[in-house]
Amino acid sequence: MVSIRRTRPYLSPQIRRLGYQLELATQPQHILEEIVWAKETEVQGLREHLPLHELQKQVLSAPVPQDFLGALQAPPQPGLIGEVKKASPSKGIIRADFDPVAIAQSYEKAGARCISVLTDAQFFQGSWDYLSQIRQAVSLPLLCKEFIIYPYQIYLARCRGASAVLLIAAILSDQDLHYFNRIIHALGMVALVEVHTLGELARVLGMAGVNLIGINNRNLENFTTDLSTTESLLAQKFPEIQKRGIVMVSESGIHTPEDVMRVKKAGVQGILVGESLMKQADIELAVQNLLREVK
Numbered sequence: 001m002v003s004i005r006r007t008r009p010y011l012s013p014q015i016r017r018l019g020y021q022l023e024l025a026t027q028p029q030h031i032l033e034e035i036v037w038a039k040e041t042e043v044q045g046l047r048e049h050l051p052l053h054e055l056q057k058q059v060l061s062a063p064v065p066q067d068f069l070g071a072l073q074a075p076p077q078p079g080l081i082g083e084v085k086k087a088s089p090s091k092g093i094i095r096a097d098f099d100p101v102a103i104a105q106s107y108e109k110a111g112a113r114c115i116s117v118l119t120d121a122q123f124f125q126g127s128w129d130y131l132s133q134i135r136q137a138v139s140l141p142l143l144c145k146e147f148i149i150y151p152y153q154i155y156l157a158r159c160r161g162a163s164a165v166l167l168i169a170a171i172l173s174d175q176d177l178h179y180f181n182r183i184i185h186a187l188g189m190v191a192l193v194e195v196h197t198l199g200e201l202a203r204v205l206g207m208a209g210v211n212l213i214g215i216n217n218r219n220l221e222n223f224t225t226d227l228s229t230t231e232s233l234l235a236q237k238f239p240e241i242q243k244r245g246i247v248m249v250s251e252s253g254i255h256t257p258e259d260v261m262r263v264k265k266a267g268v269q270g271i272l273v274g275e276s277l278m279k280q281a282d283i284e285l286a287v288q289n290l291l292r293e294v295k
């Protein structure tokens with residue numbers, strides 16, 4: 001179970017001088033905590049550059065989002081969400097020769113249903129600009145792959161052309177998850193709510209209005225991936241998920257056509273794949289090969 005402290009614990013020098021023995025680990029305990037602490041500062045900077053009320057005005061003239069959910073519901077399944085990913089904290093640079101627009105166009109040509117765009121600069125070498133650039137170059141629905149901790153980022157995603165926004169259950173309280181999901185829907189988008197444990201899945205299923213859930217196969221503490229995460233979580237909650245018609249996505253660690261069939265059998269309608277496609281020179285060919293058993 002990964003738990004995070006939403007902000008960096010801070011003790012002023014004056015308080016420290018009082019000499020109480022405060023058992024406070026001031027270093028981040030894992031990568032997710034480190035990323036979320038950095039986001040706090042980043043969003044503060046974004047707000048200074050463009051205040052929320054200005055951003056909200058821009059939303060009014062932004063184009064209507066595409067149907068992300070509909071794209072994943074179309075046969076044959078699972079549909080591919082291809083991720084535009086230059087680097088990650090665990091792998092470093094994944095693709096040195098990185099042209100986000102060209103990559104997105106290859107995904108579209110090869111039959112991906114949606115595209116995931118990493119917007120985090122510090123840890124994934126992504127960019128908010130990639131989202132707008134890709135929006136102009138392809139017609140597929142786009143997922144904003146961000147560490148959302150404020151509604152501000154949701155409005156920004158909508159302005160930059162996203163149709164879906166990632167919400168990570170591990171970093172949000174139930175209240176924030178529910179509230180952010182509602183904002184995303186109110187803006188005409190859909191939330192991909194990401195879980196990686198049974199406890200998180202149960203939390204999310206306890207919430208009304210969730211219609212798209214991603215199971216992350218990556219262990220967030222040691223970065224290993226294991227597709228049995230998708231199998232085991234789905235097996236334990238399948239009747240409820242099916243009854244509610246929730247669209248399920250398997251995320252991370254999908255490398256081969258066999259992997260694709262394995263998560264299909266587990267019951268997902270979509271797959272989110274980055275690294276294994278980004279590592280290959282010809283992305284179009286790589287997608288066609290990955291999806292060759294999907295009929």
Ligand SMILES: O=P(O)(O)OC[C@@H](O)[C@@H](O)c1c[nH]c2ccccc12
Nearest residue numbers: 216251252253254272273274275276
């Ligand atoms: O590169 P992979 O193993 O195919 O994984 C893609 C995607 O699932 C992964 O990038 C991801 C899943 N959840 C996230 C949350 C934040 C950043 C990245 C991610």
